[in-house]
Amino acid sequence: MRAPAKTEEELPLDDRGKYIYYEVMIRKGKTKEELIELAKAYFKSESAPKVNLLEKDSLYTGKGKFIINKTAFVLTRPSGEVRYQLYLDFKEGKYRFWLTDFCFIPYQRDRYGNFVPATSIGLPLEQKPGKLNAAEWTAYLKATTKEAQEFAAHLKQGMLADTPIIKPAAKAIPVQSTKNQKW
Template sequence: MKIWILCSLLLIGASVCNAQDKPLAVDERGKLIYYEVVDCKGLPKDSLFARADAYFKKAGKRFSSEAVVGDSLFESSAKLIIQKTALVMSRPSGEVRYNFYVEVKPEKYRFWFTDFSFIPYQRDRYGNFVPSTTVGTPLESDPGKLNVSEWQSYQKSTAKETGILAAKFKETMANTIPVQLPVKKAEAISTKKW
């Protein structure tokens, strides 16, 4: 009887630990996506826009290109490195390139990571890990029978890293320190022209 209780507790514990990996969702285009809408009661659009702009400026070189589309949408592309760990040693296995979008409205904002593509690494003649190709494989594609477990580990690690990036972004957007809004310089009044 004690063995059955112990086995059932271990099984329940294993299922709870396994359920903590939240996979990436699939959008209407069939691409993997991490999407979130956040309500910020009492915050105007200008304040949220300034905070998002400050986040992109603070991130620096992490995001390769930043573009403001219209008056409320940020577009950016970036990459994250997937590490492969064996016992104590860790080495880069590849990189995942993705697009990051932020849209701001009064009292709420939404952001999403999408268009994930994996580029494997290989060693060059100097022993450095470099991308083996410039064309990425979409992370939602079918890897075949031989690479299934490795491909799933890439997807899990991408989901974990995007969750961490999302938490950092939400922390920056929830920052209560007021961001300096740009102040228009007052025009000098000329008494000679009228």
């Protein structure tokens, strides 16, 4: 197993010039199908991030987002979100995953005081900001690195389960009919 990158380091660039978080994990004794079922069960669980997996050949893809918070003194508020693309690939006894195509979408307050995306078009994290936003952009990169590492830690923990996570069955709610009742 490979240790995650240090928090202080920024994400490396891939061959396309995009930031990437990449890991290969070895699970001896697990078949490809078992690993796929574990991943599907993990992403269906309540504790997993909301990512819908789509299968393309043997590669699973999905889109998700991290919320980036800004802290001033004791108060914390969301300053934006970073959307990413997730890729999962499985082989006998090992799997790999990577997060890439990070785009930042700033938040603003709406007329009700809620924080909502200011625009639907994201700014790629690879794009260098001007001098005024350089410090904030560096903070966004550090927060994205931290969130990617936390995502990876949770995914690895979910994939360590020997059996897929099974949701408890919901109890049937008795149906009350109001037609033709004598009262």
